[in-house]
Amino acid sequence: MRFFALVAASVMLLAVAAAAAEYNVVDYGARPGGRADDSAEAFLAAWAAACNDSSSPVMRVPAGTFLVSQAYFKGPCRSAAGVVLAVDGVVVAPSAVDSSAWIMFHYAHGLKIRGGTLDGNGHAYWACKSKTTPGRRCPHGTTTLDISQSRGVSVRRLTLVNSKNAHMAIFDCTDVTLRGVKMLAPRDSPNTDGVHVQLSTDVRILSATIRTGDDCVSLGPGTSDVVIRNIKCGPGHGISIGSLGGEAGEAPVRNVTVEAAELTGTQNGLRIKTWGKPHPGLVESVTFAGVTMRGVQNPIVFDQSYCPGRGNVNCPGKSSGVKISDVKFTDIQGTSATPVAVRFDCSSTNPCTGIMLNNVNLTYNGKQAKSFCKNAHVRLLPRVAPRRATAYRPALPCQLESRPEIRLVGLRLPVLCLPVLRLPVLCSCYACPSRASPSARDRAGDPTAGPAPPSRSPHLLVYTHMLVIYFQDILGCGKFKKLGLQNEEALQKCFGDIISVGNDHWSPHMVHGAAAASPSNAPNVDGNDTQDIDIDLTQDKATCEEGDTNEVEQISPVNANGKRPPRPAPPKAKKQKSGTALTIQEAVTSMATSATSYASTKQGKYSIDEVMEHVIACGATYETNEHFIASELFVKKEQREMFMTFRNNEVRFSWLTRKYMAKYGN
Incomplete structure (x- = not known):
């Protein structure tokens, strides 16, 4: 019986401790129920109390609507487990925020956000941006939720709506998980990205629904080890890596995986975008798998000549210095809203390499879509179909922008064209099939034809068959062999609908936290870095006076009269101050100290x-x-x-x- 009593008492103590660890914003002065009373100070006070709690603190926002002008939550906090922000209500922003971020978390290690809604109230800002009045001044494009320089962050079931700019930004963070989040804004709302990630590693975006006016997810420089899974995107601009290469010295983007994504009615599907500038950069080890497209304008696109503005004055030569390599597309299915579903427009100075497509089947108006390739080395893998009759299809005409030449095993040959297995035709630096196996034409027309034997090295094929096999068995390539660049008119028709709409990608800006200590490598203007110089005026004075008493007295020489000149009289000591004078001096000193502190x-x-x-x-x-x-x-x-x-x-x-x-x- 005594044991059960102890257990009950322990449970009660735990309950009391748990209750004591909750910090409700209403208890700190927050007022729900409208858009008139600013609760920012109450939110900050509740955070300060929770952040100072070393147990497992919970900062709670109860049901209701709370107006918060702006909130900057700064850590690090005392709790090793981090602060839990439990939101049951709606937090709404004013129509204008004088900053580039509205809700900010800085050094918030272990932060956990659960539930609730953040309303960016961006309608007035969008209306201002949509006007074309010369000289108009719009407020800042404010990010709704900004998490920076934090690690071990988890956000679940949070809804962000109507942001003035990006809904969420993750900047310089490690180990961040977003699960079950929703981000909603009208299709025509400008620059309302869903999630932007930059200079961060180990980021997971899982089971998210993002319907905005810009990128659903955008990955900026210095992003690595990212997993995006079970995401529903659209409307918006799709899933983007970039833009990259806009500035010198950008860190690479690597180890990105996008799985089980659905994109509906988006401007782009899976995109890598780099500026047409020579700044070096790198994108590598990227995998897109199990993606479904529904009416996407540009399902797969590499754009390495991005340069918004008039005349491309910022992009001399429009040749990107960013290298794209080792990018895989597997099981990409669906419909394109334009004839060209796959577009690889790569850099002339840094061609794309290691691009692989496996089981990519995109259609346009019920027919197989087309593709475009420039400066890209693409490998196509066959789809293992259940029936032989559908294992192969005839190749479509090659859409070549030009016919550059390459050198393989000592032979100078134009770029060859690959037959496609349930894929659009892509141009690549590989040889065509040899006569050693049934031709692509025979396989396309023979439903009983079996799968192709394993392909041999393209170098070996070129060396063995030389020009005998050149374009011989590939449907649609003949006119390009004979006419070459005389087909430019057809190319213009094919790609005339691909236009640039200018800067369609938000570049995140945010305000971060207060000052930290000076960097360790800051120059030391005081002398030796390892030597501390202490200056104590009282000690100096005492030493000087002691030296006067111990100094050997100097004897003046005798003058012509046999007398020594008179010694100079020592200065008279200052009269000791009275009590009133001391009081006045202390008051003046205090005032001077206060003035110095204020300054x-x-x-x-x-x-x-x-x-x-x-x-x-x-x-x-x-x-x-x-x-x-x-x-x-x-x-x-x-x-x-x-x-x-x-x-x-x-x-x-x-x-x-x-x-x-x-x-x-x-």
Whole structure:
């Protein structure tokens, strides 16, 4: 009996402890029920209390609608498990937010967000952006939820709607999981990306529904080890890697997997986009598998000549320095809204390599869609069909933009064309089938024909058969063999519907946290880095006075009269101050200290000159966009301190770029 009593008491104590670990925003002054009373201070107070709790704190937002002007939740917190933000109600933003992010979490390690709705209230902003009035000034395009420099973050069942800009941004984070999230905005809402990930690793986006006016998911520079699974996307601009290569020194994107995705009515499906600039970069080890397309305008697209603006003045030569390699497409099915379903427009100086397509079947208006390939090395794998009759189909005419030449085993041959097995025709640096096996034409016409034998090395085929096999058994290639570039008119008809709509990709900008300590590699202007110089004025004075008493007295020489000149009289000691004088001096000293403290508060921890030196050090030199936006931002000490929290120059430069694009690049 005593044992059961102890158990009951323990359960009660645990219940009390659990109740004590919950911090309800209403208890800190939040007022639900409308859009008039700002609850931002109450939210921040509840977070401060929860963040200071070392147990397992829960910050709760109860049912109801809460207006929050802006909230910046800063860590790290005391709890090793992290703070749980449980949202049962709706948190709504004002129509304008004077920042590039509305709800921000910085250094929030172990953060867990559960349920609720964040309403970005972006209608007024969209209306302003849609107007064409010259000289109009729209408010900032604000990101709804910004999580930066955090690790071990989990977001579940959260709904984000009507964001002014991107719905969610993950910046410089590690180990982030989004599960069951929803992001909703009208089809025509500008720049309303779903999730943007940048400079982050080990990110999982699972079972998400994203219907917005821009990319469902976009992956920026420095992103690696990303898994996107069971996502429903559309309307919007699809799933994008990029844009990349816009600035020098961008980190690579690698190890990305997209599985079991559904894209409906999107502008793009699976896209890799890079600027037509020579800045070096890398995209590698990317897998797209089990993706269904429904009425997608550009189901598969590599665009390495992206350069919005007039005249392409920012892209000399329009040749991208970003290398794309090892990208696999497997089990991609569905319908295209345009005739060209697969478009590989790769860099002339860095051709795409290691591109593989396996069981890709995309149709347009009930017929097999076409494809386009430039500067890409593509490998096609056959689909193992249950019936031989459907194992092979005749190839479609090759859509060639040009006929570059390559050199294989000492022979100079034009680019050859591959027959396609349930695929559009792609142009690649591989040889055509040899006479050693039944031709593609025979297989296409013979329903009893078996599968093709294993293909031999293309180099061996070219060496063995030379020009005898060139274009011999490939349907639709004859006119290109005979006429070559005289088919440009047909090409223009085929690709005339592919147009550029300008900058259709949001570049994230956000405000990050307060200042941290100066970087360890900051120059030390005080001398030896390992030597501390202590200056104590009182000690110096005592030493000096002691030296006077021990010094050997100097004897003055005798003058002509036999007398020594008079010794100079020592200065008279100062009269001791009275009690009133001491009181006045203390008051004046206190006032001076307060004035110095106030001036320090206004100036902040970092001066403008000091921060601008770091701006230049990170690569934002004079006459650059980043230097220009820094000169605007860093008149405010809060912005200077945020900038100095970033861990290295790469992060700082990327942040400045995003700030500039948020204000001037939309």
